[in-house]
Amino acid sequence: MRLLYFAWVRERVGIGEEEVTPPSSVTTVAELVAWLAAASERHATAFGEPARLRAAVDQAFVPMDASIAGAREVAIFPPVTGG
Amino acid sequence: MIRVTVSTAAIEVAAELAALERDGAVASFTGLVRGDDGVATLELEHYPGATEAALERLAAAASARWSLSAATIVHRVGAMAPGERIVFVGTCAPHRGAALEACAYLIDRLKTDAPFWKRETVNGAARWVEARHGDGEAAARWE
Numbered sequence: 001m002r003l004l005y006f007a008w009v010r011e012r013v014g015i016g017e018e019e020v021t022p023p024s025s026v027t028t029v030a031e032l033v034a035w036l037a038a039a040s041e042r043h044a045t046a047f048g049e050p051a052r053l054r055a056a057v058d059q060a061f062v063p064m065d066a067s068i069a070g071a072r073e074v075a076i077f078p079p080v081t082g083g
Numbered sequence: 084m085i086r087v088t089v090s091t092a093a094i095e096v097a098a099e100l101a102a103l104e105r106d107g108a109v110a111s112f113t114g115l116v117r118g119d120d121g122v123a124t125l126e127l128e129h130y131p132g133a134t135e136a137a138l139e140r141l142a143a144a145a146s147a148r149w150s151l152s153a154a155t156i157v158h159r160v161g162a163m164a165p166g167e168r169i170v171f172v173g174t175c176a177p178h179r180g181a182a183l184e185a186c187a188y189l190i191d192r193l194k195t196d197a198p199f200w201k202r203e204t205v206n207g208a209a210r211w212v213e214a215r216h217g218d219g220e221a222a223a224r225w226e
Contacts, residue, residue: 007128007200008211056198059133075130075198079214082127082158082199083114083170083190 001068003036005046006077009053012046022068029055030064032074047076054079084153085146087138089129091161094168099155103175106152110182111173112190118165122203127160127169130198134158137197145174145189149181156189158199188225195222 004017026035030050037047047053055062056075068074084105096113103109116125142154153175163169172189176182201212 004130006130006198007202056130056133059130059136061137061196061198075133077130077198078200078211080195080198081201081212081214082129082197083194083218 002073004075009046009077014042029066085142086155088157089134094157094171099171103153103173105175107177108179108182109175110186112186113168114170116163116165116167116169121205124204125163126202128200129160134198141192145185149185151176191221194218
């Protein structure tokens, strides 16, 4: 699964994207975020406050309880601020 | 006709407006970078591919809901200075009501539905702009 990070999430993790293979127990975006938070100290600073995060699965915005089954690309980012 | 552009190039409003003149009423919104609180530069990050797709979905939804003759969304990304144009939304319809409403819809929904992130630099320090609570309310009135 390809993960993409944007804005301060990208800065805190230190990279814009990475390939991961979460365990089968990780089935939702929220569980993925919790799993990522334990991956490294840098990940912990990016994913430690899940209430501040939003996500897209295969380029569509989804709620944090959305399934990641079969997802090729998951993006994690702060609330958007365009316009 | 739907036109969506996400680019580092400057936004040429006159040309965008002229291209929209396909029926009786054209409405537009232009957003400029504000220099509030000593902001020196504003940088726009986006999600390549997903951003364009989100804007195209919005333009298609507005076109269907208000029977638009044309809809244009242009959003700049990269570094900008105060006073520069950051976003342009334009609509064309047979009459003003549809053009004006669709234009307001597009800019309200763009703020919540399209993946862009602003980072501003003030006195040499960069900070990510926080989402505004009012943006969600403005977008929700079109539900």
